Amino acid sequence: MKINFTKPVPTERGALVFLIGEDGAMGAMAAHINEQTGGQLSRALDISEFKGKAKSVVEVVAPSGRGNSRILLVGIGNVEKLTATDAEQLGGEIYARLGGTTSRTAAVMIDEIEGLAIPTEELAARMAFGARLRAYKFAKYKSPPKKDKPDSKNLTTLSFGCARHTEAAKLFQPLESVARGVCLARDLVNEPANSLTPAEFAKRCRKLADIGLEVDVLREKEMRMRKMNALLGVGQGSANSSRLVIMRWDGAEDADAPMLAFVGKGVTFDTGGISLKPGAGMGDMKGDMGGAAAVTGLMAALAGRKARVNAVGVIGLVENMPDGKAQRPGDVVTSMSGQTIEILNTDAEGRLVLADALTLTCEDYKPEFVVNLATLTGAILVALGKEYAGLFSNNDDLAARLTSAGEKSGEKVWRLPLHEVYDKMIDSKVADMKNIGGRWAGSITAAQFLQRYVGETPWAHIDVAGTAMDSPATAINQSWGSGYGVRLLDRLIADEYE
Ligand code: BES
Ligand code: MN
Ligand code: ZN
Numbered sequence: 001m002k003i004n005f006t007k008p009v010p011t012e013r014g015a016l017v018f019l020i021g022e023d024g025a026m027g028a029m030a031a032h033i034n035e036q037t038g039g040q041l042s043r044a045l046d047i048s049e050f051k052g053k054a055k056s057v058v059e060v061v062a063p064s065g066r067g068n069s070r071i072l073l074v075g076i077g078n079v080e081k082l083t084a085t086d087a088e089q090l091g092g093e094i095y096a097r098l099g100g101t102t103s104r105t106a107a108v109m110i111d112e113i114e115g116l117a118i119p120t121e122e123l124a125a126r127m128a129f130g131a132r133l134r135a136y137k138f139a140k141y142k143s144p145p146k147k148d149k150p151d152s153k154n155l156t157t158l159s160f161g162c163a164r165h166t167e168a169a170k171l172f173q174p175l176e177s178v179a180r181g182v183c184l185a186r187d188l189v190n191e192p193a194n195s196l197t198p199a200e201f202a203k204r205c206r207k208l209a210d211i212g213l214e215v216d217v218l219r220e221k222e223m224r225m226r227k228m229n230a231l232l233g234v235g236q237g238s239a240n241s242s243r244l245v246i247m248r249w250d251g252a253e254d255a256d257a258p259m260l261a262f263v264g265k266g267v268t269f270d271t272g273g274i275s276l277k278p279g280a281g282m283g284d285m286k287g288d289m290g291g292a293a294a295v296t297g298l299m300a301a302l303a304g305r306k307a308r309v310n311a312v313g314v315i316g317l318v319e320n321m322p323d324g325k326a327q328r329p330g331d332v333v334t335s336m337s338g339q340t341i342e343i344l345n346t347d348a349e350g351r352l353v354l355a356d357a358l359t360l361t362c363e364d365y366k367p368e369f370v371v372n373l374a375t376l377t378g379a380i381l382v383a384l385g386k387e388y389a390g391l392f393s394n395n396d397d398l399a400a401r402l403t404s405a406g407e408k409s410g411e412k413v414w415r416l417p418l419h420e421v422y423d424k425m426i427d428s429k430v431a432d433m434k435n436i437g438g439r440w441a442g443s444i445t446a447a448q449f450l451q452r453y454v455g456e457t458p459w460a461h462i463d464v465a466g467t468a469m470d471s472p473a474t475a476i477n478q479s480w481g482s483g484y485g486v487r488l489l490d491r492l493i494a495d496e497y498e
Contacts, residue, residue, distance in 0.1 A: 004159035005128075010107065011105075014068065016072070016107055020075050026111075027111020037065045040063050050073065051075070057093070059097070082118060089130055091131040094131060122168075124165070127160065129172065138480070181483075184293075185481070188293035189287045193269035198243040198317035213248065213299055214248040216248075220242055223244055228359075231244070233331070234273070234346075237274075238318070245296075245315050249309070251308050261311070262312070263358055264294060265373070266291065267285075269285055273347060275329055277347060290469055292317065293481070294468065294484060294485030295315050296315065336356045337453055345436045354372055354450055355450070362453075362457050369460070373485050377442050377463055377465055381465055388466075390413070391403070391416065391463075393415065394418065394458065405495060417444065419444075422444045425441070425448070435449065447463070468481065469482070
């Protein structure tokens, strides 16, 4: 789908969309078209008892006096309270109402709106962003439609007409890159594990060199040299060998600008290993690389919009399988940091992967902060469901910034505590620590484990087990893999570090 920003001149072809205020008030353009159609628009609003509620839609098909296929009247709710994320949802709903119709082109006409809380050019750009995200589909494994029945129900061009269209187009440019990053993350999460092995994931990261990222891939031999035995132990039962990918974006103008680091859990499939998971729902574990997908999508977004920061993304890619060579419960491994780990449950594998990835990141890059994302625990779903991701941090400033970026981007986080008492729960009798806590506070003990691998570096861990996959349908996402985290972290960087 092509997205354009044009002068606010209503076309005579395809679909037209107008925004209607809370009191049912039409802007000047809509009022003019209403006249042209002999009052069809206002009659349609009356008959459907339209109140202008946000995202409510009235459709007038084949309006008289005009060549348009249809005119949509879309409520925008209280304009004085309209936020950027509201605008995104509005764009998503408009796409949804048009995407399944026979109209191939559509133009959203944005009148000057009195009292609007955000500039109209931002309204236009954010609506376009929302439409882009809503339009995402993972259809690569669906047979194409039959030749004699071409798929005519596809919007090919969506334009936004507003007075400050040049400004709107400019605002949309970076958003388009962020949308690409989100869709890349969604693709990675949706991809089944027989195709997306650690090697294939790394290959897709390598391709990002095309947009200016510097990409390094460590294979098992190199990881063995760096003593990453915690990560390697998880992958040792799989026929698909492990990888670690390092993606760098150097966009800061300042020579001694700080390095921002992002680390992702990339378990391309999690069977649980010898501590095998039950069969029901195990297919979802193809998404156990949602943290790594978000980091990859974020790095792509930063490169795409040429962000003025230095950032590094590190993802640990492994497959957790039961096998004659697989790691056993009771095994002890020495992590890259030198700390030893007694593995009591091979299904608590994400923290083992992250331990070494975090150690490497802190040692090699001495970052300003490190934020890791991981589909780490089922317990975070019990605590927070699918609306908020769990946030853990050793740094109040970083936690506050992430919380605020979450509110602004719509990808929300909720902070949970860390405490010495929880930390004690992972002490082991035979090694420095064990990889499971007790029955309670499973998300917190997992976070305590990670904290032991970051030293004094300001760090935050975001548990995305509830938000990265099996996502509820929303105005801007209909995909199983949501791409959660890309918009959150892009927002953190744009607002606080550029
Ligand atoms: N990948 C899972 C966590 C998960 C569960 C993600 C559900 C998404 C949806 C993780 O590796 C895991 O198995 N965690 C265990 C930890 C336990 C063994 C301490 C869990 O949550 O049960
Ligand atoms: Mn697991
Ligand atoms: Zn896992």
